[in-house]
Amino acid sequence: MRIEFVKAVHALMEKDPKSLFLTGDLGYNALEKVAQAFGPRFLNVGVAEQNMMGVAAGLAMTGARPWAYSIAPFATYRCLEQIRNDICLHDLPVRVVGNGGGYTYGIMGSTHHALEDLAVLKPLPNMSLFFPCSNNHVAAAVALMGELAGPSYLRLAISGFQSDTAPLAENPVTLTRRYGTRSRKQARGLSIVCAGHAAQIAVAALALDPAIDADVFGFARYPFDLASDADVMASIADTRRVLFIEEHYASGGIGESFAAEIAGKVDAFVRMNAVYRKDQRYGSAAFHLAQTGMTPTTVLATAREMLA
Amino acid sequence: MTFADDLRRDALAIRKTFLGMHYRAKAGHIGTGLSAIDILAFLHKSWLTKEDAFILSKGHGASSLYATLHHFGVLSDEVLATYYKDDTLLPAHPAAGAFAAIPAATGSLGHGLPIAAGMAYARKYLDRTSQRVAALLSDGECNEGSVWEAAAFAAHHHLANLLVIIDANGLQGFGKTTDVLDMEPMADKWKSFGFDTREIDGHDFDQIREACSDLDATRPRCVIARTVKGNGVRFMEGKLEWHYLPMSEAQFNEALADLEGKP
Numbered sequence A: 001m002r003i004e005f006v007k008a009v010h011a012l013m014e015k016d017p018k019s020l021f022l023t024g025d026l027g028y029n030a031l032e033k034v035a036q037a038f039g040p041r042f043l044n045v046g047v048a049e050q051n052m053m054g055v056a057a058g059l060a061m062t063g064a065r066p067w068a069y070s071i072a073p074f075a076t077y078r079c080l081e082q083i084r085n086d087i088c089l090h091d092l093p094v095r096v097v098g099n100g101g102g103y104t105y106g107i108m109g110s111t112h113h114a115l116e117d118l119a120v121l122k123p124l125p126n127m128s129l130f131f132p133c134s135n136n137h138v139a140a141a142v143a144l145m146g147e148l149a150g151p152s153y154l155r156l157a158i159s160g161f162q163s164d165t166a167p168l169a170e171n172p173v174t175l176t177r178r179y180g181t182r183s184r185k186q187a188r189g190l191s192i193v194c195a196g197h198a199a200q201i202a203v204a205a206l207a208l209d210p211a212i213d214a215d216v217f218g219f220a221r222y223p224f225d226l227a228s229d230a231d232v233m234a235s236i237a238d239t240r241r242v243l244f245i246e247e248h249y250a251s252g253g254i255g256e257s258f259a260a261e262i263a264g265k266v267d268a269f270v271r272m273n274a275v276y277r278k279d280q281r282y283g284s285a286a287f288h289l290a291q292t293g294m295t296p297t298t299v300l301a302t303a304r305e306m307l308a
Numbered sequence B: 001m002t003f004a005d006d007l008r009r010d011a012l013a014i015r016k017t018f019l020g021m022h023y024r025a026k027a028g029h030i031g032t033g034l035s036a037i038d039i040l041a042f043l044h045k046s047w048l049t050k051e052d053a054f055i056l057s058k059g060h061g062a063s064s065l066y067a068t069l070h071h072f073g074v075l076s077d078e079v080l081a082t083y084y085k086d087d088t089l090l091p092a093h094p095a096a097g098a099f100a101a102i103p104a105a106t107g108s109l110g111h112g113l114p115i116a117a118g119m120a121y122a123r124k125y126l127d128r129t130s131q132r133v134a135a136l137l138s139d140g141e142c143n144e145g146s147v148w149e150a151a152a153f154a155a156h157h158h159l160a161n162l163l164v165i166i167d168a169n170g171l172q173g174f175g176k177t178t179d180v181l182d183m184e185p186m187a188d189k190w191k192s193f194g195f196d197t198r199e200i201d202g203h204d205f206d207q208i209r210e211a212c213s214d215l216d217a218t219r220p221r222c223v224i225a226r227t228v229k230g231n232g233v234r235f236m237e238g239k240l241e242w243h244y245l246p247m248s249e250a251q252f253n254e255a256l257a258d259l260e261g262k263p
Helices: A002-015 A032-037 A049-061 A072-076 A080-088 A117-121 A135-147 A196-208 A230-239 A254-262 A285-292 A296-307 B003-025 B030-047 B059-071 B112-126 B145-156 B186-192 B205-212 B249-259
Strands: A019-023 A042-044 A065-071 A095-099 A128-130 A152-156 A177-180 A190-195 A214-219 A241-249 A268-274 B053-056 B133-138 B162-168 B196-201 B221-226
Touching: A002 A019, A002 A032, A002 A095, A002 A135, A002 A152, A019 A049, A032 A042, A049 A065, A049 A080, A049 B112, A049 B145, A065 A072, A072 A095, A072 A117, A072 A152, A080 A117, A080 B112, A117 A152, A117 A241, A128 A135, A135 A152, A177 A196, A190 A196, A190 A230, A190 A254, A190 A296, A196 A214, A196 A241, A196 A296, A214 A230, A230 A241, A241 A254, A241 A296, A254 A268, A268 A285, A268 A296, B003 B030, B003 B059, B003 B205, B003 B249, B030 B059, B030 B133, B030 B162, B030 B205, B053 B059, B053 B112, B059 B133, B112 B133, B112 B145, B112 B162, B145 B162, B162 B186, B186 B196, B186 B221, B196 B205, B205 B221
Parallel strands: A019 A042, A019 A065, A065 A095, A095 A152, A128 A152, A190 A214, A190 A241, A241 A268, B053 B133, B133 B162, B162 B221, B196 B221
Antiparallel strands: A177 A214
């Protein structure tokens, strides 16, 4: 998603003279063109994320619209108070960008995984979260963030089960995607709802059994706008059961919030999430997903179990 | 009347207002306000233009800023009278977005300098204006790592339009700064980070003016203002407890008399 992001943000910066780009000393082999093109509007602040967010807030107070980029855990946890106090409390148009949501950074180890980033940012006042489902979803998120008058966060990721399948439909406001439609072999069927790039696992599961009786959706924005996501709500009204998948811990995840929204509308809500392990072993993103029990095969098995 | 006499009169009026606010509110953070008022009075009367920005990074000094802004006509009597009460826009630490003269909600230490540096960068490199930014920090605040991240940033980018003042009253939350986490020699630290650094008596208006004038062409300025916590009220001066305590009626009257120089 990083290439798509840089391309989109570069185009946006050409159109919006008030925008500028801050990086916490990351972007090798990705941000060189932005650095060359924008002079003082590109700013490598060094390895200092707290200062980066404070500086971004100060810039925004003068009318600028900064993007602030780092690896997802560094762009969120280290500087959470700056995001809360300096950016969110002042409702400033600072666009925080975290590269490497979920297990993207796999073998780099736990410090580089971002499995609570959405949880810590979700409750912050005025904050909008964007978590594209795949590479071809990033430009739309960047465009929407560019229009926001308040703060936002973009979660970029690479799935361990990469696909860049075009959706069957995409809501222009919520960015929610539909990837699969029930075969209606059963009266009820199942609603599979994913947050962000976990949708790629569901898409791969769908490829294993294209006839499975499930609607498949991918959320990409929080707070929800469920009135606009009539498609999702209609599916849930029919199936009354949801399988929710996200590459994030269950606690504080998007699934937890969605469950709260639709409680009473469903008979079953099953979640597949990243799970913390004390005796963690390390490997690729796909390895971590397998270890945590989130693969196309396990998704398919869980879906079939719910349908049985 | 000399420049210093004139400001002394302003500062005296601000201190009286400030003590009245704290007495009525039964609010603490008195010592920290008294150490900062001379600096605040100078900045708002003689240094800041309409286009400049001021960030009170030591957010716990908010009431001294409120009293100063009131003295110079920025906050009305009616607004000031709401200080510390329910439904106020003047809480103990500055609120976000309430007044143009208070651009940032501070109170968690170490936040103001990064914000001020961001503003200064925008003014110098993006908007290319001559507007300046001043930030007032406490000495205890310099324990925070983010202060030094911002200091390095400001010097690296030659933010010569940035004035940092350290209200160095020598006391922090739970003891003397030299006992808790000694940041001395403070001036050497700022100097080594690349600041054009001055060290002054923070209650001497001539020294304050001198130290804040003629900013360097390429370096940000840091003024280490040696102040006295509780300055102007003898029974509070240098006493840690006046970081926290509210005043009784007797103490309030004694403090007012002391300000006036009555025995």
